[in-house]
Amino acid sequence: MVASHFIGETDLLKSDESDNRATRTRYKRGALESALAQVETWDFALTKRKLSEPDYCGWSTERVNVAERDYKRFLALTKAVGQFPIVPSKDLDRFWHEHILDTRRYERDCFALFGAFMHHNPFYGMNGLEEEIEWKSAAFESNLIWQDAFGVDLYQSVDADSSQTVRHCRSHCIPSAATIAACNRPHCRGHCIP
Secondary structure (H helix, E strand, O other): OOOOOOOOOOOOOOEEOOOOEEOOOOOOHHHHHHHHHHHOOOOOHHHHHHHHOOOOOOOOHHHHHHHHHHHHHHHHHHHHHOOOOOOOOHHHHHHHHHHHHOHHHHHHHHHHHHOOOOOOOOOOOOOOHHHHHHHHHHHHHHHHHHHHHHOOOOOOOOOOOHHHOOOOOOOOOOOOHHHHOOOOOOOOOOOOOO
């Protein structure tokens, strides 16, 4: 299955030249609710326990609970939007990695929800400036979709180290490959997400 957040689809993010804002990828509310109902039955107690172990990650109870909730939302929203690459937050991605490490369960869960295996490419956005811009655009669009679906910012974090989380440009600019490196607005200093 190619529903992973790391599959780049450059034609999925379109900009309206008149107001320079990204358009939202559509999803069916009924499909989201159905997928949420399915994943809500899944038990991640061992994953949460592992992430809470002091010698492993040492996450607080609040942090693992938020990560579990967001991971279930991520799976359901990925199902509802189809091929659009939802870019997860840092903690959500870590929770996803833990699910993947339970290989038999991950395979079974993917086939139950998606009808196919959902692959993960943790290196998307690292192969040059053009791919980085594509990844950042997908992250911006993912946040819009997440906000529409759940009413909160995808990239808010319980983690004190949210500096690694994707940041957004307050000007809502959609820079091209040529301009992103030169973006020096005081509020983003080149770290904007189109």
